[in-house]
Amino acid sequence: MKGYNFAYLDEQTKRMIRRTLLKAVAIPGHQVPFGSREMPLPYGWGTGGIQVTAAILGATDVLKVIDQGADDTTNAVSIRRFFARTAGVATTTATADATVIQTRHRIPEKQLREDQIIVYQVPQPEPLFRLEPSRVETKRMHGLADYGLMHVKLYEDVSRFGQISISYDYPVMVNERYLMSPSPIPAFDNPKMDMMPALQLFGAGREKRIYAIPPWTRVKSLDFDDHPFRTINAPHPCGLCGATDSYLDEVVTDDKGGRLYVCSDTDHCAERRAAGHVGTDGFQAAAE
Amino acid sequence: MTPGFADPVADAQSCFRAVLEAMSRPGRVQSVRGVTAPAPLCDAAAAVLLTLVDHETPLWLDPAAEAARPWIAFHTGAPTDGASFAMALSLPDLDTLPTGTDEMPETSATVILQVTSLTTGPAYILDGPGLREPATLHVTGLPGDFASIWQRNHALFPRGIDLILCAGNTLTALPRSVSVKEA
Numbered sequence: 001m002k003g004y005n006f007a008y009l010d011e012q013t014k015r016m017i018r019r020t021l022l023k024a025v026a027i028p029g030h031q032v033p034f035g036s037r038e039m040p041l042p043y044g045w046g047t048g049g050i051q052v053t054a055a056i057l058g059a060t061d062v063l064k065v066i067d068q069g070a071d072d073t074t075n076a077v078s079i080r081r082f083f084a085r086t087a088g089v090a091t092t093t094a095t096a097d098a099t100v101i102q103t104r105h106r107i108p109e110k111q112l113r114e115d116q117i118i119v120y121q122v123p124q125p126e127p128l129f130r131l132e133p134s135r136v137e138t139k140r141m142h143g144l145a146d147y148g149l150m151h152v153k154l155y156e157d158v159s160r161f162g163q164i165s166i167s168y169d170y171p172v173m174v175n176e177r178y179l180m181s182p183s184p185i186p187a188f189d190n191p192k193m194d195m196m197p198a199l200q201l202f203g204a205g206r207e208k209r210i211y212a213i214p215p216w217t218r219v220k221s222l223d224f225d226d227h228p229f230r231t232i233n234a235p236h237p238c239g240l241c242g243a244t245d246s247y248l249d250e251v252v253t254d255d256k257g258g259r260l261y262v263c264s265d266t267d268h269c270a271e272r273r274a275a276g277h278v279g280t281d282g283f284q285a286a287a288e
Numbered sequence: 289m290t291p292g293f294a295d296p297v298a299d300a301q302s303c304f305r306a307v308l309e310a311m312s313r314p315g316r317v318q319s320v321r322g323v324t325a326p327a328p329l330c331d332a333a334a335a336v337l338l339t340l341v342d343h344e345t346p347l348w349l350d351p352a353a354e355a356a357r358p359w360i361a362f363h364t365g366a367p368t369d370g371a372s373f374a375m376a377l378s379l380p381d382l383d384t385l386p387t388g389t390d391e392m393p394e395t396s397a398t399v400i401l402q403v404t405s406l407t408t409g410p411a412y413i414l415d416g417p418g419l420r421e422p423a424t425l426h427v428t429g430l431p432g433d434f435a436s437i438w439q440r441n442h443a444l445f446p447r448g449i450d451l452i453l454c455a456g457n458t459l460t461a462l463p464r465s466v467s468v469k470e471a
Contacts (some may be wrong), residue, residue, distance in 0.1 A: 006297045010397070011296065012342065014304075015300075015340060016344065018304045018339070019340055019345070020394075021448075022308065022311050022340075022398070022450070025308065025311045025312050025392075025444050025463065026311060026450045026463035026465060027445075027463075027465065028417045029426075030393060030394070032320065032394045056304070056308065057301070058298070058301045058302060139392075140391060140393045141359070142391070143389070143390035143391035144390070168418075175417050175465065177445070178446075191317075199312045213419040214311075214312045214313075214418035214420055214463075215313060215420075216420040217417040217418065218416060282359065
């Protein structure tokens, strides 16, 4: 596209982000500050993820963008189109065909490969921010690996509710050193981060932080011996494809209590339906 | 003076992805393209300098590589009053370089070290994040006691130096998170 550098950002900015990314990979889970730029979309729409993607993207990359698992929502479509125009890269909705996947709040159901990079959009990179408002203090806590505060919060959950009541943005320990926010992915996705073959990069635009998890790195969801971490599966199969092992969205279909449960990962669901899997609401949905 | 990257945007991107891949999967050897290095630097070291170094990053240059100073100054504009990066032809004393602080470990130096070969020579066993199982790396051009020097650096984690090894047009990396043993 005329008037823009390849992938929108100028080379000076890319170098700065690239240096930050290398530090982030070398210190898994540590939030590295960077000079976040103003982007042509508001904070909260993935400015951090976009800057990371722009800094790594090359002409031969194939980009997939998902928003809560879906390829066809406004945010995902806009960002995909943004890079198609400013970088001229090929885009896809198929997880297996992508080399770079930018995501808001989900990890694809399909296991990622070594030759793929997943870029997370992060609204709040500091896992301790609800417990300690001071950045100076949380930085010190990370420096000392002093995470007692988070354990107390989990303990209070157990004593009040009988279980740890965090369903998304569930805190993890990376490489047994840094407490990290996995971004607001459902706790259902947390186990996928552990020993993932793909490189995981996290960009927080408003908060101006970048962090990373190298491939094949231990990522442990915080828990207690007598209250082990467990994921919560909706007790339904997907209404369209019948999948019982995927993360489901609840869709209200009428004002009489009607509900449809469908895969949040649209590519996963479409692929299963193309392969002939049909859920209980499948035919009906196809007919409409 | 030789020019910088033939295609500055695409070559810098491809070199960066090689370094990112090397840093993510320590010891895996990558290749770079697009630049003819000034003596005495190898092509990979020159490409890494063009990709990562600019006027915001002070560079310490090995006196043995003094002949390349005009080229580096012209193409990167890097100041010389510090060491965000160090360009070395032999491993410098790591104790003289910044290793960052516990709260800001990212303020440490990255050493770009030019070696003779990344395929022959003494074998080192690497282990840590990025490696599914311990990997073997052959390097010609590291000091004899490199494994013990590196273990001291690794023990500082999360502080510590990150190392980018360059030979010819190939490179690999040792982030501070990786441990190194002699095979």
